[in-house]
Amino acid sequence: MQKTKKKPGHIKRQLKRYSVLYVILLLAIIYYFVFMYVPLIWGVEISFKDMKIGSTIQDAPWVGWKNYKYFFQNKSMLKLLRNTLIISINSMIWGFLPPILLTIAIFDLRSKKYQKFCQTMVYIPHFFSWVIIYGIVFAFFSGNGFVNGIIRALGGTEVGFLTSKKAFLPLLIGTQIWQSVGWSTILYFAALTSVDTELYDAAKIDGAGPIQRIRAVTFPAMKPVITFSLIMSLGGVLGTNFEQIMMFYNSALYDVADVIDTWVYRVGLGQMQYGYGTATSMMRSVVGLVLMVSANTISKKVSGRGMF
């Protein structure tokens, strides 16, 4: 490795050499400023202001922390936080194991043709929009759907799954797993393909059964990735799938389904409560940032890999 000697004028020369490329970078920087940083700056500003309908951001009077206090003084707002946490923690817990088990099962399949075929198939739901997935759920769980068809055939009475508060969370988590389980195996599979095959041969010669093999070779190979994705999912605990919930929720379900995102859209934007809405968004954003950065730091220490 050669060390670049930093002579005076070195940077100047480099700047000149790359000047055209800097023009391209500048365009991107301006674009990012307008579309990413302006909303951020405005968001901070509006969250400290009382913006009335029709007034501009500049005209609106400053109100200090009023919009932030609203969140903590209002029971219905704390319900949003509770719902958000319940949904994201549940999806973390239930969604954690299935892709790991599926990866091990697919990886250990003897027939490479069958393996390829199954992999191709289980990736497909990842490419479906939530509109499509809700459509499939509708086919199975609506009044005239598959499940109610069976219930009626067995002499039971129809169940309104799609408007039931009890069924909401299982449906949400279930469809999340259905959509992502196959695609998530790619990350784990990548870790397994780098394993030295000699390790497997050695395990075989030692007479190790499948369970011992998983414990001694397969699982240790997956562990850094498992640790990584577990820690990173902790960082995203305030994030819920806005798109999915917008599809699955309805006014009968607000009690359990209303989360920060949906409230900001429905009340903050829809009823023009810009101050409350942006304050709520900002708080989520800042707490989320802190969680993400600490998760990343921990992950880098523990598993040697991070997102950034």
Added chain:
Amino acid sequence: MKKNQKVSVPRGSQIKMSREEKLYQACIAIVVGLVTVACILPLLYVVGMSLTSEGEMIEKNFFVIIPEHPTLAAYKNLFSSANFFDGMKITILRTFIGIFSALVLTVPVGYILAIRELPFKNPILLYFITTMLIGGGTIPSYLLYRDLHLLNSFWVYIAPSLANTHGILVVKLFVEGIPTDLMESADLDGASELQKMWHLGIPLLRPTILALGLFAAVAHWNSWMDAMIYAPMNTKIWPIQYIIRNMMLAASTSMDNGIPISSFMKMTPEGFKMAGVLVAVLPILCVYPFLQKYFVKGMFTGSVKG
């Protein structure tokens, strides 16, 4: 043992499979098979539902798996609706323009930020990455698009999508993997930095560009939230997913007033909704088998170090 000889056997299996191993193989073959079936089979039921006539539904107490007298009434209704065609047109248009917009800034910026000796590289990179972690949220974006006159216009789907920070990182990662002597040989030829990027960097990046473009295409095909939030007043530019979504959530079956009554009687409300779902998902299913390996490759490169 006959069966086992046919199958390609990986990982040094000259040694016979133990009984435990055989049992395990059978179990995982079944489990993986069930998951595979679970990913695909639900769609077939949706197909059945879309083809079932109202008469048959009532006759069989609203539980039909495979319709005996399939009808295309639901599809006829769907295709006779002007909204449906507008939606398709918008979705196709935004998908193609969206591929371009997802790449036009992403690829050059990712390439440039991979140049090792570029002055001020790290602060610029940080400037881009920060936007992945923190943002203003829906309301300030809404106000910004209002001020830029993007609300209720087609370009509200495209303009925000030029920012593809994840794509920048993927491209950067890839360019960093290109051997430096290849780049230096271009220096000897006296190529300018722009020529180097255009004639050397971008052709080498072709697989990455393809993968990024494909992901952008899928995202645009599936997108409807932006229409809901930023284009609620202009029904003419609603993408197909949003139209299907409204159809799903509506109690009535009419999308607009153009539905002929005779065929309306034949189909079920559920069948109509399912027909919409299938038409929206069909293009994805048709393209997927051919593009699968690029998708997976793209995911791989994104996950290796990403």
